[in-house]
Amino acid sequence: MKLIIVGNGGHSQVVQDLILELNDHTIIAVLDDQILEGYKLNNILYESTLKLPVLYQDEVQVVIAVGDNSTRKKLAEKFNLPPEAYATLVHPSAFVSKQAVLGHGTVVMANAVINAGSLAGNHVIINSGAIVEHECKLEHYVHLSPNATLTGNVSLKEGVHIGAGATLIPKVTVGEWSVAGAGAVVTKSIPSFQTAVGCPARLTRKIERIS
Numbered sequence: 001m002k003l004i005i006v007g008n009g010g011h012s013q014v015v016q017d018l019i020l021e022l023n024d025h026t027i028i029a030v031l032d033d034q035i036l037e038g039y040k041l042n043n044i045l046y047e048s049t050l051k052l053p054v055l056y057q058d059e060v061q062v063v064i065a066v067g068d069n070s071t072r073k074k075l076a077e078k079f080n081l082p083p084e085a086y087a088t089l090v091h092p093s094a095f096v097s098k099q100a101v102l103g104h105g106t107v108v109m110a111n112a113v114i115n116a117g118s119l120a121g122n123h124v125i126i127n128s129g130a131i132v133e134h135e136c137k138l139e140h141y142v143h144l145s146p147n148a149t150l151t152g153n154v155s156l157k158e159g160v161h162i163g164a165g166a167t168l169i170p171k172v173t174v175g176e177w178s179v180a181g182a183g184a185v186v187t188k189s190i191p192s193f194q195t196a197v198g199c200p201a202r203l204t205r206k207i208e209r210i211s
């Protein structure tokens, strides 16, 4: 499969590395609006995202490799491609249960574990070493940072960001676009549009709603 990568920052570097580990995918273009003048390097075209409609064809898929959840959503809305246009990528060292379901444009990084009955929506990032235990539900545009742990039956609503090394105990829900800080231990559900940090996690500041 030929792939177009959107984004050329740090998260994109890790996604590109993941793709190098897969034998059946080739990156044909990296698109980022910071690239003012297009160029080709090692057979990969570097261009602005304006080139996407020209490059997106049959037998080509796209990955939005941008770590920030709201930016990922804005880009997906702007491109307005069908969900199947987006590749689902899993690093060969990750374990994904056959009873788990991953959405379009979702990436699972090295050493992550996704156990039975868990569901991840579209454009979700399950980062290096993160653990998603049984029957968790991750809605679209969630980002689970490195080494974060969701124990069983955890629910993350759209756009949630769980910081590195955070742990969520069973059955908690994190409301849409909320953030659990790095290292947080989430023992109670977090409402939408809130930041929570610490052990046990406490609500700190409100998050502005994205348009």
Ligand SMILES: CC(C)(COP(=O)(O)OP(=O)(O)OC[C@H]1O[C@@H](n2cnc3c(N)ncnc32)[C@H](O)[C@@H]1OP(=O)(O)O)[C@@H](O)C(=O)NCCC(=O)NCCS
Residues within 6 Å of the ligand: 067, 127, 145, 146, 162, 163, 164, 165, 179, 180, 181, 182, 183, 184, 195, 196, 197, 198, 204, 205
């Ligand atoms: C929680 C977070 C989003 C910052 O939120 P914020 O509202 O902007 O917080 P601020 O940086 O203004 O800090 C506010 C207070 O919270 C504290 N704080 C921030 N992050 C914290 C954390 N993870 N744990 C405990 N306390 C934290 C700060 O020390 C500060 O305390 P003070 O008021 O006593 O000085 C951020 O610190 C964080 O943890 N992000 C996750 C990063 C991550 O894991 N990225 C992975 C990318 S792959």
